[in-house]
Amino acid sequence: MKPVETKTAVAHLVEERVPLFLWGPPGIGKSSIVRQIAEERGIGFVDLRLSLLDPTDLRGIPFFDQQAKQAVWAPPAFLPDGSVAEGILFLDELNTAAPMVQASAYQLILDRKIGEYELPGGWAIVAAGNREGDRGVVYRMPAPLANRFVHLEMESDxxxxxxxxxxxxxxxxxxxxxxxxxxxxxxxxxxxxxxxxxxxxxxxxxxxxxxxxxxxxxxxxxxxxxxxxxxxxxxxxxxxxxxxxxxxxxxxxxxxxxxxxxxxxxxxxxxxxxxxxxxxxxxxxxxxxxxxxxxxxxxxxxxxxxxxxxxxxxxxxxxxxxxxxxxxxxxxx
Structure with a gap:
């Protein structure tokens, strides 16, 4: 899809909170389009480069709650906390992340929660990544994870x-x-x-x-x-x-x-x-x-x-x- 058509399609899916994966070669503006949609709508935008994260970064760190006498997970501060009602959680470079990070992302995308954390209802999930033939270090996406997305491929025009x-x-x-x-x-x-x-x-x-x-x-x-x-x-x-x-x-x-x-x-x-x-x-x-x-x-x-x-x-x-x-x-x- 060309950039203008891609932007329109992404905007529709964000409106309906349908998870989508935006494919395309490097440098054509995938992340810019998603950011523009958030800016034009006046909603929140959180950009996570999953290739830079460890599995515990996304899931959070466990600590012992002395009052409850049990271990609980401390969610990371970079995830939306509900203070902004609507927004886009952008998972960039998802397929270049280590398999364990992808597994953590899988739970977030599938259930909209991970550990003690739950994604606010007004937030949409958009992921992006390069194609396997784009000379990048990518991991093949597991079929169950791929099936959770609507897949769009973007090209330059x-x-x-x-x-x-x-x-x-x-x-x-x-x-x-x-x-x-x-x-x-x-x-x-x-x-x-x-x-x-x-x-x-x-x-x-x-x-x-x-x-x-x-x-x-x-x-x-x-x-x-x-x-x-x-x-x-x-x-x-x-x-x-x-x-x-x-x-x-x-x-x-x-x-x-x-x-x-x-x-x-x-x-x-x-x-x-x-x-x-x-x-x-x-x-x-x-x-x-x-x-x-x-x-x-x-x-x-x-x-x-x-x-x-x-x-x-x-x-x-x-x-x-x-x-x-x-x-x-x-x-x-």
Whole structure:
């Protein structure tokens, strides 16, 4: 499933308190999606990395109750205690945890309690992990445990990632590069021995690196450490070729009509325009934009208009939209 559809499906299952297991390769945003659902709903969120726990960490430690004259289990403080009525207990890396930890998790998932602890009724359980072929250390999940989940498999999607990146203000050169090279968003090869490879998560690291404005000589090793040497060299070469762009503010004020000839530069320019325009943009600015789009190559002009419509920008309110439709209608069929 693509990220948007996965998020919708997970939200439905969380609402009904149905345990689910989210499968997918590393770095595609599994944990981010679950966290976003909790934040958007204003509910609690507890993230447990089970691969870092021992069986007693989850079950708790026994101690002797002198008054009751019996041993009882002291539940761990990191589990939801009921002070927050609703939330998501996220069991990340469940299938990389040791078998004894999985056994403890099995009781928590099956009975919603373990030892003296009981999970509050308003909390949903979501687990996640990498697939067995993803070059990670994983343990095969026992059939009884697997049967307690609804299983969803998530995959990356370049178009959805680009839309997310535009909203988040990711560097336009990255967004433009992924537009030109969609396959570069996710280049994980389970058979490869390389430590660095491109994923949505590692491209976020590249964005942070660029925004930190490192010295020029550090760019290559820093980016190569995120996405690998070969792809880093290609991205930086592409970024340099697309470096000469018209002033976006001048374009939106109607003072600039120059159009880059390099397709790489056009991809970056498209990303910059898409980040600059939103549903609150004045009609006058939209009119200047449409006049500039009339000068762009048809495929770029149509792509920008479609993405703006997806963002909820009402281009129809600008008088120049009819002229734009008249010129590019043949590509909209």
């Amino acid at each position: 370049p178009q959805q990632w680009r839309r997310w990146a535009l909203v988040r203000g990711v560097d336009p050169s990255i967004v433009g590069f992924i537009a030109a090279r969609p396959d570069a968003l996710f280049m994980f090869d389970a058979k490869s021995a390389h430590r660095s490879f491109a994923t949505p998560r590692s491209w976020e690291y590249v964005d942070r690196i660029l925004k930190s404005t490192p010295e020029r000589e550090l760019l290559m090793p820093l980016i190569a450490g995120s996405i690998g040497e070969e792809l880093a060299a290609e991205f930086l070469s592409w970024r340099a070729a697309a470096d000469e762009l018209p002033d976006v503010e001048a374009v939106l004020e109607g003072r600039e009509r120059a159009v880059p000839e390099d397709p790489n530069a056009l991809h970056v320019l498209a990303s910059m325009l898409l980040q600059r325009i939103d549903a609150d943009t004045p009609t006058e600015t939209l009119e200047h934009l449409l006049a500039y789009l009339m000068e762009l190559p048809p495929e770029f002009s149509v792509m920008i208009v479609k993405e703006l419509q997806h963002k909820g920008v009402l281009l129809e309110k600008a008088p120049g939209f009819k002229a734009w439709i008249g010129k590019f209608a043949y590509l909209l069929a």
